[in-house]
Amino acid sequence: MHGLKRARQASCEALAADVKRAQAQIRVSTAGLERTTLNAPFAGIVARITGEVGEYTTPSPPGIPTPPAVDLIDDACLYVSAPLDEVDAPKIKAGQPANITLDALPGQTFPGHVRRVAPYVTEVEKQARTVDVEVDFDTPPRQALLVGYSADVEAIIERRDNVLRVPTQAIQQDGTVLVLGADGTLETRSLKTGLANWAFTEVVSGLSAGDLVLLSFDQEDVKAGVKVQPKAVP
Structure with missing residues (x-):
């Protein structure tokens, strides 16, 4: 009788050990699954995926960067x-x-x-x-x-409104511009300038509103004293 009781107890202990071993295997499998799952830190657009389905990525040797598995773009705030x-x-x-x-x-x-x-x-x-x-x-x-x-x-570092300005490209390196004179020839004007950027330059003195200035210096023969014809603006 006592032997049967010990046998049943041993069987129960064996079953309990099997349960613990199965639970341990589940935890190992879960940990392995977590290593194969990428969780995005924010909502966005997947722009690129590096790799194929079923492919494993391992750390690269020192000095050789590993490309990201996924390029994720956050377009919520541009x-x-x-x-x-x-x-x-x-x-x-x-x-x-x-x-x-x-x-x-x-x-x-x-x-x-x-x-x-x-x-x-x-x-x-x-x-x-x-x-x-x-x-x-x-x-x-x-x-x-x-x-x-x-x-x-x-x-915008500084701003001035309602001032006379010319395209910056019209000003030569010596600070002068070529202006269409009354007789249809080009004449040189020296400018006193103010604020400027890559597009426009403020004119303090040297020009008046409505003056026609030369914008292109591609042709070498175009200089002061040359007679020119203004190009119609569409």
Whole structure:
């Protein structure tokens, strides 16, 4: 009788051991499954997947970067990142107003403001040293924007309204412009300029509103004293 009782007890202990072993195997399988699952840290768009179904990725040797398994894009809050010449970086501060233009939406300018100025200078292949600047849209454009659009940013350091201006490309290196005279010939004018950017330059003196200035210097024979015909503007 006692022997039968011990046999049953031993059988129960064996079954309990089998249950513990099965539970341990479940935990091992669960841990292995977790290692094969990627959880996105935010909602977004999957732009690229590196690898194939069933393929395993292992850590790369030192010095050889492993490409990311998934490129995930967060399109909930779009901003523009642009390189700025290090010479101009001290003039830019977070919060300054800026204008944003997009190559995909010509003729439109979107107001924004500087959200961040990188605290370091970037040097790419011995080219110009630049500082990365990030600019937010003040009001999101009505058009759907795609991540990766080409964009230009103009930070507004100082502003003046209702002033005389000329295209910056019309000003020669010596600070003069070629103006169409009353007799149809070109004449040289020296300018006193104010604010300027890559597009326009403020004229303090030297020109009057309505003066016609030469914009292109492609032809070598076009110089002061040459008789020219103004090009009709469409």
